Amino acid sequence: MTSIQKIHLLHKLYKYRALGYEYIAYEHNLTSKPGTISQPSATLDALAHSIRNCHLCPLSKSRKNIVFGEGNQRADLMFIGEAPGATEDETGRPFVGLAGQLLTKIIENVLHVKRSEVYVANIVKCRPKNNRVPTLEEADACRPFLMEQIELVKPRIIVALGSTSYHHLTGEFDTKISQIRGSVIDFGGAKLIPTYHPSFLLRNPSAKRDVYHDMLKVKSLL
Numbered sequence: 229m230t231s232i233q234k235i236h237l238l239h240k241l242y243k244y245r246a247l248g249y250e251y252i253a254y255e256h257n258l259t260s261k262p263g264t265i266s267q268p269s270a271t272l273d274a275l276a277h278s279i280r281n282c283h284l285c286p287l288s289k290s291r292k293n294i295v296f297g298e299g300n301q302r303a304d305l306m307f308i309g310e311a312p313g314a315t316e317d318e319t320g321r322p323f324v325g326l327a328g329q330l331l332t333k334i335i336e337n338v339l340h341v342k343r344s345e346v347y348v349a350n351i352v353k354c355r356p357k358n359n360r361v362p363t364l365e366e367a368d369a370c371r372p373f374l375m376e377q378i379e380l381v382k383p384r385i386i387v388a389l390g391s392t393s394y395h396h397l398t399g400e401f402d403t404k405i406s407q408i409r410g411s412v413i414d415f416g417g418a419k420l421i422p423t424y425h426p427s428f429l430l431r432n433p434s435a436k437r438d439v440y441h442d443m444l445k446v447k448s449l450l
C-alpha cells in the first residue's frame with residue numbers, strides 16, 4: 229500500500245469513528261479513492277460548516293475558534309502549517325500573527341503573488357494550549373478534514389511549513405526538516421515541498437536564506 233493510499237485509508241477510518249463506529253468489518257474497497265464510501269463535503273464552505281462543533285480531539289476544550297483555513301479555493305499553491313496560535317485562535321483566521329505576517333511577506337515579496345491567491349491551512353484546526361506541538365492523536369483526528377481540504381482545493385504545489393507539517397503529511401517522522409527542506413516530493417499527484425516554518429525563522433533569521441531558495445524552487449514550478 230502506498231503512503232497516499234494509507235492516508236486515504238486513515239481518512240475513511242477516522243470518518244467512520246467520527247460517525248460513532250468503534251469496529252468496522254473489512255470492506256474490499258476500503259482503500260479505493262476518497263468519496264466512494266464516505267460522503268465528502270461538496271465545497272470548502274460545507275466542510276467548514278460541518279466541523280464548526282467538532283469535538284473529535286481534546287483541543288476542542290480550550291479553543292476559542294476553529295481555524296479552518298482561507299484563501300483562493302482553487303489555488304495552485306497551498307501552504308500547510310502546524311497549528312493555530314493565540315492570534316489565530318482569537319480571530320479564527322490562519323497565519324495572522326507575527327509568523328503569519330512573515331509568511332505573507334514571503335508569499336508576496338518572493339513568489340510575487342498575493343496572499344489571497346494561495347490557500348493557507350494547518351495540520352490541526354484548533355490551538356494547542358501554550359502553542360505546544362499537536363500530539364499524534366490530535367493530528368490524526370484532524371487529518372480527514374485537511375485531506376478533504378486538499379482534495380477540494382486541488383493544489384498543484386503544497387508547501388509543508390515546518391517539521392510537524394511535513395511529518396504528519398507524509399508519515400516520515402524520522403526525517404529532519406533540515407534534511408528534507410527544498411526537496412520536491414510526490415504527494416498524490418501534487419508536488420510537496422517542505423521548508424522551515426515562519427515561527428522558526430523569527431527565532432533563527434539566518435535560516436531565511438534557505439527558505440528564500442526553497443521559494444525560488446516553488447516559483448519555478450508555478
Ligand code: SF4
Binds near residue numbers: 352
Ligand atoms: S483540532 Fe481538528 S479534530 Fe481536534 S477538535 Fe479541532 S477540528 Fe476537531
